[in-house]
Amino acid sequence: MSTPHETNRIVVITGASGGVGTELARRFLAGGDTVIATDLAPDALDRLAADIGRRDRLVTVPADITDEADVARLAEVIEDRGGLDVLVNGAGFFPIDTFENTTPDRWRQVIDINLTGYFLVTHALLPLMRGRGWGRIVNFGSASMYPGVPGQVHYVSAKAALVGFTRSLAREVGDDGITVNLVTPGLTLTGPIIDNFPAELIESQRNGRALKRDQHPEDLVGPVFFLASPDADFVSGQTLNVDGGMFMN
Secondary structure, three states: OOOOOOOEHHHHHHHHOOHHHHHHHHHHHHOOOOOEEEEEEEEHHHHHHHHHHOOOOEEEEOOOOOHHHHHHHHHHHHHOOOOOEEEEOOOOOOOOOOOOOHHHHHHHHHHHHHHHHHHHHHHHHHHOOOOOOOOOEEEOOHHHHHOOOOOOHHHHHHHHHHHHHHHHHHHHHHHHEEEEEEEEOOEEEEHHHHHOOHHHHHHHHHHOOOOOOOOOOOHHHHHHHHHHHHOOOOOOOEEEEEEEOOOOO
């Protein structure tokens, strides 16, 4: 028998059409939740819906998380559903640019998607979670913040900032029974990684782990689902590193 907040929840996933977002949507749907999946590209969301099915419990909403008007429209969709139980901030953008060649516009673009967008979404949706006595916010950072990565100063800076965002927000919303945690994945073999990252880099990541294999989107589903569950009622403000034992902090 399910306990309160274990099933039939309203779950929002940003970056939902990516490899990790898709697997998360599958898991929450399989658990009996309603998933509101949002991403920038409508066609990608259409493919997600066609792939997963379950249109009775899967709602797709195209939105740019860096656009306040788009985020406000997303909030309206969720409000019409009666509130929010779980927010997974999973959208990300991770280009490779040397620091010297990073323009101010590029810097702002990467920071906006990987940090400011998390603020905008959380700020707009938090009122729909408060007052319900329970809630979960799971942010996606990156294990790249531990060693630092050449060519990704902008990305690593944004992801490292999410540690402070997560901890401080956890302090503010604890009285509402809301937890806020951060997951830091290692290099995960999604489509963009396979298409854009050198094979030797992927190999070096694999060889540097305690568990010497590639990391796949499925490896992140269990940790996120745990943090979104009643089993994690007393876990907040934490960073859970999921990288196969590359960095042990």
